[in-house]
Every structure is written in C-alpha cells, then in structure tokens.
Amino acid sequence: MRNIQKWKKTLAIGAVMAMTVASLAACSSQSKPNAPSSGSAPASSAAAAAGGQTVSYRLGDIVNPEQTNNFNPFLKTGNYAPLFDYIYNSLYYFNPVKGELIPRLAADAGTWSGDGKSFTVKLNSQAKWQDGEAFTANDVVYTFQALKEHAALDYYRLWGDNRLKDVKAAGDDTVTFELSAPFPSLPNYLSTVYIVPEHLFSKENPETFLNKNPIGTGAFVFQSINESAIILKANADYFGGAPKIGELVIQRFKDSPGLTLALQKGEIQGSTGTLAMPSLPKLLENKDNKLQQYPGLSTYAVIINNDKPGLKDPIVRKAIQLAIDKKELVEKGEMGAATIGNPGFLSQGFGDLVDQTLLDNPDYQTNIDKANELLTGAGYKKNGKGVYEKDGVELSFVYYTAANAPAQNKEAAMITDWLSKVGIGTTIKMATWPELTSIAVAGNYDLIQNGITVPPDPQAALEVFHSKMTAPIGQNTPGLNWMRFRDDQIDAWLDQASTASAADRAGLYKQIQDRIAELAPVAVLYTSGKAPYSETKFTGYDTTVPATSALSLSQVTPK
Template identity: 30%
Template sequence: MKSNVKTIISLALIVTAALGSAAHAQNPKSTFTIVRSTQWGAENYNPFVPGDQHLLPTNSAIYESLFFVNSINGRVTPVLGTKYAWSKDNKTLTVTTRPNVKWTDGQAFSANDAAFSFNYLKANPALDTNGLWKGGLSAVKATNPSTLVFTFSAANTPMFQFIANTPIVPQHLWKDVKDPSTFANTKPVGTGPFVADSYSQQALRVLKNPNYWMPNQPYVDALVWVATSSNDAAQLKLLSGEADFGYVGISDPKAYAAKSKDASYWWPTNNINFLYFNTVKAPFNDVNFRKAVAAAIDTKEVAQKAYAGAVPAANPAAIFPGQQKQWLTAAAKPTFDVAAADKALTAAGYKKDSSGNRLGKDGKALPSFKILVGAGWTDFITMAQVIGNNLKKVGINTSIDQQAWGSYSGGLQTGSYDMGISWGWGNGSTPFYTFNAAFNPDFSAAVGKTAPSNLSRYTNPAITSALKTFRTTSDQATQQKAISTIVSTVMKDQPWVPLTDRVNFGLFNTSKFTGFPSAENPYNDSSPDDTNGARLLYLNVKPK
C-alpha cells in the first residue's frame, strides 16, 4: 500500500511539472485521470484535422456534435441537437438545435453555427473525411436559430451517423480561418463540458466549463491525460490508482480485474480487427496470393493468444455477433487450412526454393513482409507474432513493424505498408458502415495520398453498387440483399482477413469515482477517450 501511495504522489508531481505554471493557478477539487498508451505531438485543438494531429480532449471534452450514436445498440443521445426527423422520401433531414447554449467565450450558440460547420467542410473538401458532401448531401441551411435542414440529392439515411458525430464550431471565429489544414487552434472555443487549460507532451489538462449548458454537470473539476509508452505501462498506472480510465487493449481483462478490488472493465463488441493487405502492391495485388495467405492464418489461435479467450475469432464475413442475426443470411466458414494454402501458393506461381522459402512469379525470393502495428500495442503485436508463425509454415517470412500512432495511421492511409493490423475504420448499427468505410471508392486514394478509410485500396463495382442500393432504400429485404452481395464479393477477393472481434477496451479503476458505463448502464459503448462518446463518461463519473 505504501508503494502505491508513493507512486501516486510521484505521478502528481510529474503531472504538475508537465502542466507548467497554469497548474498552480487552478486548484481543482477533483481530477479524473486518463491514461493513453501513445505520444502526442504539437499543441493542436483543431477538430477538423485528422485524429492523429489534434489533441485528445478536442472531440471528447471541448467540442460537441449534434448527437451521439451508440454503436452497440443504435441509441441516439441528443447533444447540441434535441430531435431530428426524415422526410417521407428520405431526402430531407430536419434537426432542432438546443436553446440556451453558449460558447466558452460567452457568445450564444445557434443553428447558424451548425450550418456553418457543415458548409465549412464543403468549402474545404479535405476535411470532409466522412464524405458527407460526396454522399448526396446538397445543402445545409439554418431556417431559423433553432432549426437546421439538411437536403440530399439522393436518399442516404446511413449518413445520419456521420452528421450526428460532426464537431460543431463557432461561426464568429472560424469564418476567418482561411486555411484550416494549418490552423492549430491553440485557444479553442467550444460548447463542451470542459475548457482547455494546459498542455505538454507528457500530460494534458482541461478544466470544468463553469457555464456548461447541463445543470450541475460535469461532476468532476478537471480531466488529465497522461501518456505512456505501451499498453503494459498504461495497465500498471490503472492498477496502482494513478489513472481512473484507460482505453487499453491488453491481452486478458479478466486477469486485470482480478489484480485489484478496484479494477474493472467493460469490453462490448462493436467492431472487428483485420489484417489489411495493401492490394496495390505486389504480390498483394494478386487475389490468389491473398486468398492463400488468408487460408494459412489460424484466427482462433490469433484470438486466443491476443486476448486469452476474452474475445473470439471474427466471423469470416466480417459481421460482428450483435449484427449477425439480422444481416448474415448465409453461414461463412473459416478457410484455415495450411496444406491447402501451401498448394494454392504453388499453383498460383509462388514456388519454394530448396530451403522452403517462397519465390515470386519471377523466380526471385520474396522479401520478408512487414506487418504494421501500433508501437507498444500488445494485442496487435501478439496477433502479428501468431500470423508470422503461421505464414512461416507456408514459406512466407515476416517481421513486425511497430510505429507510433502518426506513422502507423499514416502508413495505412498512404499505402506505404505490406500488411497491417487495424480495426474497421468505420462502424455503426449496421454492417453498412464497416463496408462503406473500407471499400467505398470515395474513401480511397492514389498511393502516397491519404485515403480516409479505404486502407486496402480495394474497390469493386459490385460492392460500390450494393453500397448505393443500401443507402438509397429503407426496405430491409433490399438492404439485406445488398449486404449479402458485399459479403460474398469481399470473401471472394479477400482484401483483408477478419482476425478477431474488436471490443471497446474500457479499463477502469473505481477507487475514487463511480458512474462508469457497463452492460447494465450502457450510456455509451465504452468509447475511446478521444471520441464524442467519451464525453458521456466525463459527464457521468462522480467523485466518491
């Protein structure tokens, strides 16, 4: 017990030093500490730049969206929007905005700010990473201070989730920002429950917004983010009581919870972890090579070793359990078969040399392929180790390429990788969101350019057509048929390998606070600490 007290005191001193003189000017009575196993870069609170470029509190504590859509149950929580309705033809979405909300500089929020925010994305297409203005949206107008109208040229009801999550900024300040791609926004003005206070590369702090629109909330006076170098280091801070919450992908959450009476977790499934193939790079541009590699990977072993049985292997159709009953119309069986994979590689022109190593179609030795993972992410590192051992059995050599977040995400998005492990970069209440993010041509890009979410750079006309069918109808049978077309096409062309179900990795230390989300109280989906779903956590936790 004494060692824990020393550790907590030590961390407090480190955080105070890291936050600088501003920490001495404020004296919050309660501080909720978040640990993040990454490093962040320059001070930047611009909510429109990619997530690896702006700081963690930007979209979770400072800026707000119209609604929050819970990915595990589809529930919609009002935020700056209070209600919404689609027209009969699904081409008009009307949102009522919240009255009596003020920006942190004292000016009033209105529907005009929301309309400006969406039109700002239209004026700066590089910021429109969800493709709102490519998805049929044709106009956004505030018809009065509390009414916002979205007009679509073609019905696209799944777009609601992206509209709901878009951060809203103050028109009176952002109208003068001519180049948002370079705007660091170091003095952010938002409507959220906290305001920016202090920054360093070791710790970030935000303080309670005294004029927040929700009466008596938040219950805590400050949030502090502390950086660590790995998931293991983050777990130790949680166990010692140095941190209260962490979004940490450790291998065994049950073992974590068993180490302390104050340790708990909630890992609801809402996505899938994939091995992505870079399909524009040889030999991964060969469908036969990709299919053989997929057949050589034992996803059950991947799941068992990465998560100690706490998370199962993914369904090969890439539809996670909560959605299979409604959307998986035909059973999809794993293809794992080492002998078949070995024969398939040879039949596809990739013979072995005398040492059992694979050769390319040109007869030259294939290189050792890199598997890109996040630095210190123990679950992904373990997955890469298992995959490497599996592929070695069919003569393919690999190495693990650990990169910090910026290089990791940048490598996936610019197409500079061989294989990479990551989650589906789009998910929601139906499989449409996963497949649309992964295979919509609008979210791809030429090698060297940034692809918002089509990490494999794979597209197929049949999938593009099915995605269009899904979003332009509300008939469930038609939507099911579209999903079936996508599933069968993807499984035939194998641009990725679904490895394991992906959960939201909420780890908690409950020694100082109550009100964490759970299966019994799923007010969010155990959201990552830097997303708008985490805002609900920061609003609900209370000091004991």
C-alpha cells in the same frame, strides 16, 4: 435525463460486463512513446472537495508528441482524437454500448420529409460555446459547408453523389439537410462530425488550422498541455449540467503496462480503452476495478496493399486469410478479450446485418494445406528459400506492426509464422500507432497489422471498400480504403444500398460481405471495445454508455 433515440435496432445490444474474475489476460494494448508523470497537474477550480481543493479525475492514455500538433476536429492526423469527445459535441452521439443515437446538439431525433430527401433538426437551445458565444444553426451550417468546400476533410463523402445537396439554417435553432436522393443513414453519419464554432474557424483555413486553444460545447474546457498531461476543467455552463469533478486530467503514458500499473495503484481512475490485458487478473483483485466490454467499431486486421505486386492477386490474399488461425490468435494473443472477426468485415456490433454464415463457412476457416494448394494451383512455385514466386515476383513482404505493444508483437510473430507455412515470407518492421496510420493512408506498405475504426453505420462501414474511398500509392486516401481495393460490383451494390429500403439494404449488405470474404482485400482478425475504470475514489459511472466517455464522466462524483 438524456433524450435517447433508438433508430438502429439492427445494431447489436451489447452486454456490459464489470469483470471481477481473472478470465481475461492479454489484449492488443496501444503503446506509444512519452513518459507518465506521477506529479499532480495544475488545479482549476470548478468543483471542489470539502477542503476546498479541486476534485481531479485522472484518465490515462498514450498520447504521442505527434498527436499534439493540433486540436482541430476536422483533421484525422496530428491530434489525439479521443480528446474531442470531452470538448466538442456532434448533433448526435453514437452509443456503442447499446447501438443507439443520443441527441447532443440536436434537441430530438429529427424529422424526415415524406420523400426521404430532407432531414430537419431542431437544435439544443441550452448549448453554448465555452467562450460564452451563442451556439446557433449558423455553426452547424458552417461546419458542413466546410466539408463541402474542403473535400479533403469530407472523409465519409457526405457531399458525394446522391447525398447532401445543401444545408440550410431556418432561424437560429433549426437546420435542414437537403439530399439529392433518399439517404436513410444520414443521422448516423451526422454523429461523426463535431460541430465547430463559426466565429473562430471561419477566420482560418480548416485544413491547416492548428486550433491550439479549442473552444467547444462539451462538458470539459481545455486548459493546458504539457509532457505529462492534458488538463481540462469542468464546464460550469455545460448544457447537460456542470460536471461533479472540477478537472479532468488526461495523464500521458509511455506504454500500456505503465498505464495499467497506475490504474492498479490508484494513481489514475480509468482509460479510454488502453489496457495491458496480461495485468488484468492483478488489476481485478481489487473489487473496485472494473472492465466494461461492449461491441466495438474497431476491426483489427492484416491490412493488405492490393496495389502491390503479388498482393494484387486475390489468390495470394486468400492464402493469407486461410493461413491465420483467428481462434488461436484471440485465445492466446487476446486471451479471449476480443470477438473473432467476420471475414466479410462488418462488425458483430451491427447485429442482424452481419452475414453470420461466413463465420462458420469452411471456405474461411484456417487451412494451411488449402492455402498451399491455391498458390500451387495458380502457378506459384517455391524457390530455394521456401517462398513462393511467379513471373519473377516473390511473395516476400514487409510486415508492419505497432512498436512497444507486447500483445500486438506477440500476434505479429504468430501471424508471420503461419504465413511462412504457406510460403509467404515477411520482414517485420515496427512503428508507432500514429505512424502506422500515416503509412497506411499513403499506401507505403505491403502488410500492416492495425485496426480500422468505422463510422457507426453499416453503410459507412462497408463503404471502406468503395473505390471512391481510396487513392493511388503515394497519395493519401480520402477515406478508409487503405487497401487500395477496387471492385466494380461492390461499388455498384454500395451505391444501390445507399438509397434502398431497409429490407433491400440488408440483402445487399450480405452480398457485399460475401464478396469481401471471397476477394479478401483484408485478413480480418477480431473486433474489440472496452473501458477500464475504478470505483475506489469515484462513483456514479454511467455504464449505459462507455464508462469513461464524456457522458459518463460528467456524472461521476467523488466518494
């Protein structure tokens, strides 16, 4: 039985719905090139059916060729990140369904020192590496020291000012995190770091290591990859108990409609979230097919490059914000299968810490007339093309959206049409999802319609907007501040909140959200979290966590 620690009571407790009515219909389904295979993948025996054949669970997703360049969990590009959940573990797993931390390589919730400047973690003595080597405190120390020595890998600035000062082992089974100042968010941040084996990674440069044969402590062991699938086998020595399925096949698809059709036909049993929502009514005609929904950590937005001419002006960004009808976008683009976004960015999954007043504030509701008034009042005048300009700068921008993603494309058409009504011109360009991220990280864009997935902590989520998380155009950002947004007041409040009491932090977070809404560095659209799965061939899904997560799939059994 899992040991669960509910430290984040301010996070919303999400309802999990097994949808059996056709009430949802079109979502922002990912779509990436590569063809699915209907053939069977190579078998690996670990758990076998009565006839002696390996029990194979097929999980569908869209995995681009550029996402198979490495299997290094330190890296944010060149890999298929969902894979790491099945092979590796962090000290703690953040469960988005219930807003809680679940110890994985940690044995318990950890212990804080009286001054809040030291956090000690007892390690899970049952865990070991999949190559048979012992898992020890040295692996944890190595992992975090690698982040210190290779700052480019420290995406959330764990080694930044007033955070980690040192990480020390006390024997083989205990690690102490020493801090420069109290940092109560630390356990949540620890859930973002997969622990890697020192005996393998210490021989390589973690910034360039491709890790083509990943070895973790997780429920499933990497076997092989081909154009059709990624094949994993059950880890018979998994500390959570050997999975009941012999192998996990991650089937690679070209697009979300193909994946959804395969789920409908029973060729796959689930996905990590990718689904063509227009096909949902047909999918749910089979009572065994379910859609689990829960608070998401991904916020979809029109990401605005705050360093580009025209977009540097908060009045222009505010006009973009006012032009977009988020309610209509969710109803017609997402068919209700998403939550309208908070103008202050913080996801509804963070519960009481969200400034709910922003959601109904008339200053942030769709208003085409007000957007035009703001622009004309700031000195912008429409040219012969009906596009505003000022001081020789025309408000005409390239608008990136995902290729082969019907719902995203529909939403892009809606949004750019609204922008035209406030005198902002756009030229739509398509790119794959990995390409969109690379473009955003480097800053080579004007506007991008994409998702920003934040760590499971409100401090980390809001630090997306800290100036330390960005970089000039042409340089990769060290964090998620792809907007190139900088504001001294927000920086100061975030620095203060990092070490503040819970009550003071709540107040500071609301101030930060209000200022984000006011300055509009992004135009927030909606948030979403989901996991489609089928009970036709398998049972025993654990829906207290995402149904197709490693924690759940390690428990499913064939019918």
